[in-house]
Amino acid sequence: MTTNWEQQYLEDDTPWDKGSAAPPLIEWMDRNPDLISGRILVPGCGLGHDVRALATLKQNVEPIGVDISLTALEKARSIQHVGIESYLVADLFTMENAHTEAYDWVWEHTCFCAIDPSMRDKYVEAVHKILKPDGHFLGVFYLDPYDDEHPPGSGPPHGSSIRELETRFVESGKFEILECYVPDKSYPGREGLEQIIRFAKK
Numbered sequence: 001m002t003t004n005w006e007q008q009y010l011e012d013d014t015p016w017d018k019g020s021a022a023p024p025l026i027e028w029m030d031r032n033p034d035l036i037s038g039r040i041l042v043p044g045c046g047l048g049h050d051v052r053a054l055a056t057l058k059q060n061v062e063p064i065g066v067d068i069s070l071t072a073l074e075k076a077r078s079i080q081h082v083g084i085e086s087y088l089v090a091d092l093f094t095m096e097n098a099h100t101e102a103y104d105w106v107w108e109h110t111c112f113c114a115i116d117p118s119m120r121d122k123y124v125e126a127v128h129k130i131l132k133p134d135g136h137f138l139g140v141f142y143l144d145p146y147d148d149e150h151p152p153g154s155g156p157p158h159g160s161s162i163r164e165l166e167t168r169f170v171e172s173g174k175f176e177i178l179e180c181y182v183p184d185k186s187y188p189g190r191e192g193l194e195q196i197i198r199f200a201k202k
């Protein structure tokens with residue numbers, strides 16, 4: 001089943017949008033106030049809550065939210081700016097060459113679990129390509145989004161596992177893991193079901 005993201009934003013049918021930045025991102029920034037800097041790409045940023053959270057950091061940060069939906073980014077752009085954040089309508093899988101090795105960090109939140117699982121290796125290739133040689137990929141992975149109303153195979157979000165992430169990111173030779181833990185803070189309903197992972201590009 002293919003998701004028509006643009007149509008969902010047009011119809012305000014966006015149950016994934018919680019109206020605020022991801023709690024695991026806020027928690028990670030509180031724990032690591034000086035670690036992240038430079039150009040940060042946020043794939044599948046939706047209304048940009050995480051982009052704006054990153055833009056509040058005091059150091060030299062330039063968050064850039066990317067989304068395939070024009071309507072999502074029109075809504076994101078209409079929200080009060082807090083720093084030098086910007087937004088780009090683009091498909092992560094077909095980013096122009098100007099983006100190659102152009103980013104210091106990637107922040108991932110509910111893009112990986114939203115795309116079709118058959119595209120996951122392409123996702124890893126895409127984020128590897130846009131990161132600078134010493135770039136970091138920081139993500140919160142919604143590993144287990146399933147319940148009685150949303151069983152496996154019923155469309156996004158699609159679950160994953162630490163083992164799968166190790167295979168795709170690490171055993172592919174593209175990344176190494178620097179940190180990996182279950183965040184203390186999550187949106188209500190996602191407690192204990194998410195994993196923060198920070199990878200360094202190899």
Ligand SMILES: C[S@@+](CC[C@H](N)C(=O)[O-])C[C@H]1O[C@@H](n2cnc3c(N)ncnc32)[C@H](O)[C@@H]1O
Nearest residue numbers: 005016017044045046067068069091092110114
């Ligand atoms: C589940 S939503 C999450 C949005 C946002 N991260 C949030 O948590 O509110 C997935 C987002 O990924 C975007 N998206 C899906 N495929 C994409 C692609 N190939 N390139 C860029 N964005 C994509 C969708 O338009 C949508 O905004």
